[in-house]
Amino acid sequence: MAELSDIQNQTIQDEIEEYLERADEIERFTELFARVKPAMQDIAAAIIEGDDDEVDALTAKALENGIDAIEIMDDGLIAGMGIVGIKFRENFVFVPEVLSCARAMRAGMAHIEPILSASGIESQGKVIMGTVKGDLHDIGKNLCIMMLRGSGFEVIDLGVDVAEDTFIDAVEESGAKVLGMSALLTTTMPNMGRTIEAFIDADVRDDVLIMVGGAPVTQEFSDDMGADGYGADALSCVAMAKELIASAA
Amino acid sequence: MSEVQSMTSRERVMAALAGQPVDRTPVCCPTSVATVELMDLVDAPFPDANRQAAPMARLAATAHTILGFDSVMPVFSIIQESSALGCKMQWEGKDNWPTVRMSEPIWDSVDDIYIPNDLTSHPDTQCVLDAIKLLREELGPDVAIIGKTMGPWSLAYHCFGVEKFLLLSLDDPEATKAILEKLKKVTIDFGIAQVEAGVDALTLPDHATGDLVSGEYYQRYLRDLHIEFAERIPCPLILHICGRTVDRMGFISETGMAAFHYDSKNAPEESMQTVEGRIALVGNINNPETLFSKGPEDVKAEVFANLDAGVQMIGPECAVPLQTSIANLRAIPEAVREWHAAH
Numbered sequence: 001m002a003e004l005s006d007i008q009n010q011t012i013q014d015e016i017e018e019y020l021e022r023a024d025e026i027e028r029f030t031e032l033f034a035r036v037k038p039a040m041q042d043i044a045a046a047i048i049e050g051d052d053d054e055v056d057a058l059t060a061k062a063l064e065n066g067i068d069a070i071e072i073m074d075d076g077l078i079a080g081m082g083i084v085g086i087k088f089r090e091n092f093v094f095v096p097e098v099l100s101c102a103r104a105m106r107a108g109m110a111h112i113e114p115i116l117s118a119s120g121i122e123s124q125g126k127v128i129m130g131t132v133k134g135d136l137h138d139i140g141k142n143l144c145i146m147m148l149r150g151s152g153f154e155v156i157d158l159g160v161d162v163a164e165d166t167f168i169d170a171v172e173e174s175g176a177k178v179l180g181m182s183a184l185l186t187t188t189m190p191n192m193g194r195t196i197e198a199f200i201d202a203d204v205r206d207d208v209l210i211m212v213g214g215a216p217v218t219q220e221f222s223d224d225m226g227a228d229g230y231g232a233d234a235l236s237c238v239a240m241a242k243e244l245i246a247s248a249a
Numbered sequence: 250m251s252e253v254q255s256m257t258s259r260e261r262v263m264a265a266l267a268g269q270p271v272d273r274t275p276v277c278c279p280t281s282v283a284t285v286e287l288m289d290l291v292d293a294p295f296p297d298a299n300r301q302a303a304p305m306a307r308l309a310a311t312a313h314t315i316l317g318f319d320s321v322m323p324v325f326s327i328i329q330e331s332s333a334l335g336c337k338m339q340w341e342g343k344d345n346w347p348t349v350r351m352s353e354p355i356w357d358s359v360d361d362i363y364i365p366n367d368l369t370s371h372p373d374t375q376c377v378l379d380a381i382k383l384l385r386e387e388l389g390p391d392v393a394i395i396g397k398t399m400g401p402w403s404l405a406y407h408c409f410g411v412e413k414f415l416l417l418s419l420d421d422p423e424a425t426k427a428i429l430e431k432l433k434k435v436t437i438d439f440g441i442a443q444v445e446a447g448v449d450a451l452t453l454p455d456h457a458t459g460d461l462v463s464g465e466y467y468q469r470y471l472r473d474l475h476i477e478f479a480e481r482i483p484c485p486l487i488l489h490i491c492g493r494t495v496d497r498m499g500f501i502s503e504t505g506m507a508a509f510h511y512d513s514k515n516a517p518e519e520s521m522q523t524v525e526g527r528i529a530l531v532g533n534i535n536n537p538e539t540l541f542s543k544g545p546e547d548v549k550a551e552v553f554a555n556l557d558a559g560v561q562m563i564g565p566e567c568a569v570p571l572q573t574s575i576a577n578l579r580a581i582p583e584a585v586r587e588w589h590a591a592h
Contacts, residue, residue, distance in 0.1 A: 050419075091496075095461045096419040099412060134345040136352065139412050160352065161339070186491075186536040187346055190570045215460035215492060221538055 001027070002034035009033070009041035012083075015048055019087050032079055039067065040075035043108065047080025050100030052107040059108040069115040077108045078150050085147075085235035095139060102146055109150060123154040125245035126176040128208075130158030130167060132191040137184035140214055144180060144237040151238045164191075164198035171199075171208045177248040178241055181227075183214040192217070193225035209244040213237055258319035259449060262393035265529060265561045266450055266485040266507040273589040274556060274563055276318045276582045277531050279395060279452040279487045279510040281325040281568035285344055286575050287311045295571075296340040299326055299347050300372070302379035309384055313392050315575065317582040318564070320449075321388065323380040324397035325568065327454055330435050331399070331407040333371035334364070344571055354410040359427045362408075364434055369442040381446040393450065395487065396443035400455025400478075401432035402471060408432075415461065418470070425470065433474055440482040450485040452510065453478060459493030459514075467497040472504060479505035487531060491567050495523055502527035512566045513539075513551070517558035531562035534581060541570045545580035552584035556592075 007013050012033050020026045033041055039062050046054035055077075062072050084101045087093045127148055131141050138160050145155050156174055158166060162181075171179055183189045192212050199205040211229035212222050213236070222230035229244055231237035254272055256264065261275040288294040291311055293304035309323035326347050332338050337350040356362055368374060377396065384394050405414045405428055418425045440451050455475070457467045479486055485507035494501070495515045502509070502524040509528050511520055513535035520530055534540055534551045555563055563585055569578065 091459075091463075094459075094463045094466070096415040096466075099416050100419050103416070134341065134348070136339070136348045136350060137411065138352070139415075142412075161348075185346075186566070187568050187570050189537045190541055190572055215458075216537060218538065221542070224538070224542055 002031045004030055006030075006034035007041060008038045009045050011045035011048065012041050015045075015083050019083070019090070019092050021090065025086060029079075029083065032075075036075040036079065037067065037071075039065070040072065040079070043072065043076030044080030044083070047077060047101055047104050047108070048083050050097060050104050052100075052104040055104040056107040056110070059111045063111060063115075069112045069119075070121070072108070073112050073116075073150060077105050077112070078147075081105055081147065081150070082235065085233060089233055089235075098143065099139065102143055105146060105150065109146075113149075121152070124152040124242070125178065126154045126156065126174060127178045127180060127241050128156045128158060128167070128170050128174060128176045129180045129182070130162035130170075131160040131182045131184075132188055132195060133161060133163050134191055135183050135185055135188035136160045137182075140184065140234070141180075141182040143234040144182070144213065144231070147234040147238050148241060151242075153238075153241060164195045167195055168199060168202055168204060172204060177209060178211065178244045179208045180211045180213070180237065180241070182212070183217060186216045189214070189216055189221065192227070196226050209248055211237065211240045211244060257391035258313065259391050259393040262319050262395075262562070263449060263485070266487070268526075268529060268561075274561065274585050275320070275393075276585055277320045277393075277395070277562045277564045278312050278318055278322050279320075279489055279508075279531055279564060280397075280454070281322060282312050282316060282318065282565060282573075282578055283308055283325045283571065284569065284573050284575065284578070285571050287315060288343060290315065294343040295325075295345070296342065296347060299329075299340065300376055302376045302383055305376055305380040306383035306387065309380065310387060313388060316578045320393040320395050321384055322395050322397065322452070323384060324377055324452075327397075327399055327403060328407070329373045329377055330368070330439050331404065332373040333368050334404070334408060334435065336407050346568075346571070349407040351407060351410050354408060354413065356408045359424055359431060362428065362431045364431075368435060369439055374439060374442070378442055378446040381443060381448055385447045394448050395450045395452055396440075396446075396448035397452045397454065398436050398440035398443065398482070400436055400453050400471070401429040401474065402455045402457050404432045404435055405429065406456065418462070418466070422469070429470060429474060433477070436478060437481055440478070440484075444482065444484045448484060450487060450507065451482060452487045452489050453506070454489040456490060457497070458491050459496060460491070464496035464500065468500045472500045475501070475504040475506060489567070495520055498523040504528070508562065510564075510566075517555045517560050521558050521560065529561035531564055532560065533566045534564065536566055536569055536573070540565055540573050540577050543577075545576055545583070548577050548580040549584035549587070552581055553588055556585065556588045
């Protein structure tokens with residue numbers, strides 16, 4: 001079993017020691033960062049600190065040094081965002097800090113995405129994402145999309161204020177097996193249920209698995225409206241998408 | 250069950266806001282209880298009721314005349330000032346809320362901020378002032394009229410975009426403070442205009458919610474501004490912040506505002522213990538899972554929990570979904586009466 005001292009980067013060591021509380025997560029991230037190259041630890045540390053210039057430079061340097069793009073994405077960028085996600089879940093950091101980390105991740109992904117696109121790596125699956133009708137908030141949705149794409153999903157982003165018919169048309173045209181709906185307002189949350197009802201009324205509910213999320217959305221509300229999955233944050237969204245894609249296979 | 254009422258609705262609300270004794274706990278709507286059912290009953294649909302004084306007043310009055318609340322609120326949304334500032338608007342139809350197109354922000358830096366001279370006479374703010382006067386004429390002196398003036402944090406979301414403003418708050422705290430300092434004029438001017446039009450109190454939404462930013466942020470960026478609002482706007486103020494807020498209620502209770510409108514994500518007893526009587530609480534009946542999705546008995550259970558905790562004014566946690574049933578909203582004042590009859 002790996003020890004914290006097996007991790008070379010001091011920031012990563014400190015972050016695990018100070019912010020991770022669950023034994024399984026401490027073990028998982030200690031094992032992960034003890035295993036990965038020091039250069040990947042440095043990228044992850046820069047992600048956690050929200051330093052987009054540093055992530056940009058370190059990612060470019062890692063590629064120059066011949067490190068594989070997928071390795072940089074998994075062991076550096078996504079691993080760093082994993083710590084950020086836990087800190088957000090536990091209220092150690094809030095949305096401004098997460099946005100800053102996401103900006104840093106985008107700086108790294110700007111180097112990685114063209115390489116992945118050119119390599120023709122098979123997608124984890126296709127996911128449609130959108131904020132429901134009447135709601136123009138997109139920060140949470142966009143964080144989810146970034147993490148989904150970073151995790152290898154093909155994402156169709158329908159944007160904000162998405163009408164029920166637009167969701168249905170997108171599912172039918174794309175053949176996506178998973179749809180994610182977001183809402184930030186308690187006043188617009190009911191539009192998630194109305195969209196699910198529209199799928200039922202159009203006799204296409206069985207064509208897609210639907211996951212929901214957003215600050216006021218809860219597991220209970222998700223269950224009541226008949227969604228197939230609920231994610232409390234961007235990390236949960238990725239986990240839920242993987243689960244739903246697997247169950248649809 | 251008999252009930253002796255010695256106060257008018259307005260007296261009850263004002264006494265609760267002043268921390269004075271009441272004959273029973275007032276039922277208030279510091280944000281909005283407008284619903285599609287109510288729009289149909291008085292022929293005052295959105296978007297007209299958000300942009301024209303007469304339907305705005307008709308719909309607002311239903312909070313008292315049909316639902317039995319002690320106060321009325323003519324400002325159903327949070328976008329009137331933003332429209333006057335020049336934000337791109339989406340007024341929507343009867344069954345959807347009007348919104349600001351925050352993905353198309355109008356300003357990029359503090360130097361861009363321009364507060365027009367017609368802020369309080371723009372059609373989308375003037376209609377609020379006219380509706381307040383109509384409501385006073387129609388309802389007389391016995392019903393509390395609560396207006397609404399948006400705080401600078403919320404206005405900044407609308408004018409700069411949420412993501413840009415939140416990132417700026419991390420990247421450049423001084424620029425963020427400069428923006429808030431400039432935007433406070435909007436809050437004060439529209440607030441005073443509503444006081445002059447006849448409101449008894451004002452809700453001041455300023456969405457520094459725990460779902461977005463830390464309690465430390467509230468202290469750093471907003472507490473002093475909110476103290477200034479309480480000093481400069483000459484009526485009781487009800488601060489509204491959605492979501493988790495118990496981590497900042499201590500700071501909020503230091504502002505001198507009369508009340509804090511709190512969300513169901515915060516437990517009534519813990520919230521009451523946190524504010525220690527330094528500010529009244531109003532709330533916190535859950536919207537999506539209770540008022541929208543369940544029945545009157547579930548609504549009443551949440552009202553009782555608030556009353557048992559000593560919460561000073563009862564109402565929904567935020568603007569209710571437009572498809573909320575009248576029966577569920579009426580259950581709030583019914584439950585308050587039942588609780589007082591039993592105590």
